[in-house]
């Protein structure tokens with residue numbers, strides 16, 4: 001007994017979450033006790049009681065979250081009061097829901113720019129008492145404000161003198177699930193789909209609510225439940241009832257449900273002979289289908305469409321163009337304020353043009369032809385979610401059409417479930433790229449938000465990395481990519497470093513001995529991956545189909561434009577894709593300032609060297625090395641960087657819970673192995689063309705090229 005007591009006292013004495021078993025399920029909403037004593041005292045001083053009249057589902061959700069957060073962080077929910085009669089009162093609501101807010105004309109004025117989803121958090125005097133107000137014009141804003149307030153406590157931020165006003169810079173902030181109806185997830189590395197179609201609508205998995213909470217906490221307000229490679233079955237009555245059941249859970253959290261529309265649905269489930277978008281019967285079919293959907297889901301968001309791309313049906317099958325297809329659907333959803341997001345991810349091996357150029361070639365002539373409720377969704381780069389790509393030349397090229405950003409959160413080409421790669425830096429790099437489309441300072445983010453295009457609609461989408469694994473995203477650090485996406489969709493000007501720091505504090509701990517090194521490790525992680533996979537602008541040299549390991553030699557693919565050789569073009573003369581005016585001239589699609597920079601090898605940044613140029617192996621790079629030696633150095637650096645990440649993580653032992661520590665440690669061992677796999681096999685392969693040696697002093701590859709080329713062979 002005595003022994004047990006001693007053990008109990010010992011465990012109870014351990015600080016923070018150290019001894020909690022953590023599966024990662026709680027994501028960044030762990031609400032563990034604030035351990036810093038002086039902070040705790042000020043937090044308590046400013047949260048003495050709560051004035052928060054609720055009474056509808058969104059305000060109730062916000063109130064519940066606040067209670068849960070307060071209990072976890074500060075030790076108990078706040079006592080409630082009808083009036084702000086004490087210093088330290090927390091007042092929460094809208095002018096319509098809360099009298100103490102209505103009575104503050106200043107708050108009313110300050111709320112004007114907050115719009116539909118914004119909020120403010122301010123330290124103010126109410127009835128002569130020092131209070132904190134979380135106010136918004138509408139209920140969803142209150143929910144967002146509550147999450148922000150909790151984040152302040154979770155990250156140990158000061159709360160004594162607050163003057164925060166926030167509103168989202170992007171209207172539609174969407175997760176694109178590539179989830180199939182059989183619960184497989186295309187390019188998913190975190191288990192099955194979380195949508196349990198078999199048991200819906202009767203059974204509602206509690207996880208849907210946690211999904212909604214997590215998304216609301218970062219401002220995601222839209223979710224496309226189904227794969228872009230769409231199945232028309234989702235539009236049948238039986239499935240729509242299931243979709244409606246999910247929408248019913250999400251509504252309180254400000255999240256609208258969207259679906260992917262398979263263009264041939266009128267034939268497949270409607271019994272029509274055609275899906276021609278100009279055929280009156282087809283148009284009527286969609287009008288009726290949309291009416292059926294809105295009857296079940298009055299706030300349905302609309303459709304996301306992949307058409308005439310990678311074998312998907314589309315308007316071109318009927319001699320029509322993308323605008324004809326998009327506008328037909330747009331007309332159907334317009335009466336309900338729905339939107340159509342039409343993807344620009346189109347390329348064909350029958351078109352004798354560099355794949356890089358094809359989206360611009362198809363979409364530029366259609367600018368101005370889309371209905372006002374259509375957005376064109378453009379991947380961050382022109383090829384396909386590579387570890388690094390220059391920004392897509394379509395950004396800024398469409399002047400009369402809102403352009404939505406499509407990022408990929410799931411790490412299809414970045415080590416999938418096993419490599420630690422923080423993508424905040426990658427998203428930031430694209431958003432900050434200057435397109436020059438409206439003169440200098442026409443960054444991609446300003447096109448997405450509409451700041452310079454003056455487009456009223458705006459959207460940022462992230463291809464989801466969520467699955468049914470207990471920690472949602474597979475690799476414990478992959479949650480950070482979901483988090484970073486949401487934060488950047490809310491405000492694309494945020495810095496990747498600040499976002500990483502927030503996430504680390506909330507997900508692991510506020511211990512300064514952890515926050516800085518782990519944040520730095522995350523910040524360098526994507527560059528490390530680029531270095532050991534595709535340095536100096538190489539791209540798409542992954543193994544065929546799986547896109548996982550290295551496969552620069554892979555030839556067993558049905559299409560030329562899927563083969564790694566199409567992209568690296570290595571031969572005895574050199575390596576790289578000539579996209580200048582002497583090559584495919586893809587550079588011509590960028591605005592003049594950018595075009596000139598990429599056209600000239602001496603002004604092309606190292607990171608895009610082989611993206612735009614085919615260069616001799618002996619070419620002298622900026623670092624005054626031969627191209628071959630520079631390539632070798634980058635590949636070796638990548639492995640060293642992973643080893644540094646391992647060291648950083650090893651130092652975290654005891655600073656994070658055992659389970660997550662061990663899991664990440666184990667995954668970093670795999671990553672180090674695979675970084676060598678990438679380095680050695682790519683260098684041995686490219687060496688067959690360069691004929692140049694790996695400089696002395698470097699560790700030797702552990703296998704021969706022939707061994708590496710045996711499919712699936714790893715160190």
Ligand code: BDP
Nearest residue numbers: 186187228229306345384385
């Ligand atoms: C590629 C994926 C493929 C997707 C396609 C798309 O390999 O699975 O269907 O993109 O975005 O990255 O449509």
